[in-house]
Amino acid sequence: MADILVTGGAGQVGLELLAHAWPQGVTLHAPSRAELDITKPESVAAVMASRHWAAVINPAAYTAVDKAESEIGEAFAINALGPALLAQATKAAGIPLVHVSTDYVFDGSGTRPYLPGDAIAPIGVYGASKAAGELAVRSGNPRSVVLRTAWVVSPHRANFAKTMLRLGATRDSLGVVADQHGSPTSATDIAAALAAITQHLLADAEAPTGIYHFTNAGQTTWHGFAAHIFARAAAARLKTPAVKAIATSDYPTPARRPAYSVLDTASLTRDFGIAPRPWQEATGETIDALIQASNSSAEGSRSA
Ligand SMILES: NC(=O)c1ccc[n+]([C@@H]2O[C@H](COP(=O)([O-])OP(=O)(O)OC[C@H]3O[C@@H](n4cnc5c(N)ncnc54)[C@H](OP(=O)(O)O)[C@@H]3O)[C@@H](O)[C@H]2O)c1
Numbered sequence: 001m002a003d004i005l006v007t008g009g010a011g012q013v014g015l016e017l018l019a020h021a022w023p024q025g026v027t028l029h030a031p032s033r034a035e036l037d038i039t040k041p042e043s044v045a046a047v048m049a050s051r052h053w054a055a056v057i058n059p060a061a062y063t064a065v066d067k068a069e070s071e072i073g074e075a076f077a078i079n080a081l082g083p084a085l086l087a088q089a090t091k092a093a094g095i096p097l098v099h100v101s102t103d104y105v106f107d108g109s110g111t112r113p114y115l116p117g118d119a120i121a122p123i124g125v126y127g128a129s130k131a132a133g134e135l136a137v138r139s140g141n142p143r144s145v146v147l148r149t150a151w152v153v154s155p156h157r158a159n160f161a162k163t164m165l166r167l168g169a170t171r172d173s174l175g176v177v178a179d180q181h182g183s184p185t186s187a188t189d190i191a192a193a194l195a196a197i198t199q200h201l202l203a204d205a206e207a208p209t210g211i212y213h214f215t216n217a218g219q220t221t222w223h224g225f226a227a228h229i230f231a232r233a234a235a236a237r238l239k240t241p242a243v244k245a246i247a248t249s250d251y252p253t254p255a256r257r258p259a260y261s262v263l264d265t266a267s268l269t270r271d272f273g274i275a276p277r278p279w280q281e282a283t284g285e286t287i288d289a290l291i292q293a294s295n296s297s298a299e300g301s302r303s304a
Pocket residue numbers: 007008009010011012013014033036037038039058059060061062063078082100101102103130148149150151152153157
């Protein structure tokens with residue numbers, strides 16, 4: 001029997017962790033944010049003491065990249081202090097911590113996929129707060145894995161695929177940034193990778209630890225990803241806009257983003273046997289589910 005504590009269970013990755021088909025004998029517990037606020041030492045201590053946990057998975061985060069530029073304290077509390085408290089608590093309990101981080105710890109000047117050991121140099125507050133969280137996790141509990149991921153989509157909450165489908169339903173044309181390169185990634189596949197890593201750590205006290213990368217395979221730009229989303233929408237006979245390629249400089253945002261943040265996932269495959277599938281296939285499932293959900297809600301409102 002293994003009881004696993006999941007933080008941020010209402011988030012994109014958290015919800016997919018809860019939906020994942022865990023083996024028999026594993027039970028996931030995802031307290032609400034009101035029950036477990038990872039920035040509050042007393043909250044972390046109470047939840048940690050409430051049960052004999054086998055492991056903690058931490059996908060909870062402050063993920064509003066632009067807002068972070070003006071909410072620095074909040075971003076660092078959730079993305080750095082919270083992970084530090086979890087690292088301390090899991091170290092004291094003698095259990096592993098699996099933490100989620102981001103491609104935005106890199107500055108984007110790379111010209112080949114980033115390796116986990118490459119120098120990090122965040123160019124925004126969100127990336128800096130996540131970088132501090134990585135350090136806190138790795139130094140606070142050596143029995144930890146930090147899994148960096150990127151460009152997450154899921155049927156839940158706000159993400160690029162949902163935004164494109166929403167805007168595409170009403171606009172005739174959309175300008176989408178074509179000079180930022182990365183790998184769109186399904187939250188379902190991130191959850192499966194986190195589950196596999198956690199199970200390795202539970203099964204083997206000598207299992208590898210450290211920083212790893214997981215994204216779906218291949219790379220594109222936000223413009224390429226938008227084109228993929230609208231190709232699926234067109235196949236489902238939805239109205240789609242013309243998608244124009246624009247430059248980052250044409251779409252100013254409060255936070256700067258890395259121009260290139262493709263992650264090399266080879267060490268994850270080598271050490272944990274996890275082989276990411278192509279981004280088109282993985283995100284295609286999410287996009288189709290979103291299209292289906294919007295079709296059924298449109299039908300529901302027509303028949304209501
Ligand atoms: N989204 C992306 O494109 C992306 C890209 C790269 C890496 N990542 C990383 O992937 C991980 C998961 O991201 P996601 O997209 O699933 O995030 P998300 O959908 O924004 O969910 C984050 C969750 O954390 C919870 N949370 C925030 N502050 C908390 C606190 N103090 N205590 C407890 N819970 C708290 C949120 O609660 P509420 O429900 O109350 O808001 C939410 O449920 C994060 O580490 C993120 O940095 C994400």
